[in-house]
Amino acid sequence: MEPSFLFDPANASLIAGLVLLAIDILVIGLSPVMFVGAGSIAASLLLYVTGWRPALAETLALIAGASLLVALIGWRPLQRFQAADVQEDQSSDLVGRELVTTHDVTKDGGRVHWSGLDWEARLAADAPVERLGPGARARVARVENLTLVLAPL
Incomplete structure (x- = not known):
């Protein structure tokens, strides 16, 4: 059956x-x-x-x-x-802002204190320097997963 x-x-x-x-x-x-x-x-x-x-x-x-x-x-x-189809969100209002670094920032990483918060940060891969020390001026080139990617000024 x-x-x-x-x-x-x-x-x-x-x-x-x-x-x-x-x-x-x-x-x-x-x-x-x-x-x-x-x-x-x-x-x-x-x-x-x-x-x-x-x-x-x-x-x-x-x-x-x-x-x-x-x-x-x-x-x-x-x-x-x-x-x-993953594309970085470039709509952040942080992009283009200028800030002053508060800690060492390298291409591998670092931190900055800005607008009352500590942010993960790193230098852009094409940055002409390898390190920014505290007090250096930088511009936020983009934001990647809440990490500020900085370009030195």
């Missing part, structure tokens, strides 16, 4: 994969859950092609293995895709 539609491992894997992908895309927004959904769909395709109908534990193991394989293959491309 044939198993019912939902109890067929190939059908159940396909439905689970589609549901996981839908949740990932619509709710989460491209996360590692996508790999489990894609692995479930890959396992379902393998079951359809081979005609194999394993027990639940074997089906789950097949889905886990397929998900791991999809994750190993797809992790780097997903990271590149997610970072492709």
Whole structure:
């Protein structure tokens, strides 16, 4: 006797994969859950092609293995895709402000006290100097993740 539609491992894997992908895309927004959904769909395709109908534990193991394989293959491309449209926010009202450094600032990092706050700071990579000491005048060239990137004046 044939198993019912939902109890067929190939059908159940396909439905689970589609549901996981839908949740990932619509709710989460491209996360590692996508790999489990894609692995479930890959396992379902393998079951359809081979005609194999394993027990639940074997089906789950097949889905886990397929998900791991999809994750190993797809992790780097997903990271590149997610970072492709990332652009620094240049709308900060700090850009263009002139300030006086209060601590040493190098191209690797430093701190400045400005407007009542201590800020992480560093010199811009193309700055003509390697270090600004306390009391040096600088302009905020851009803000990167709450770090002031300074250009000496």
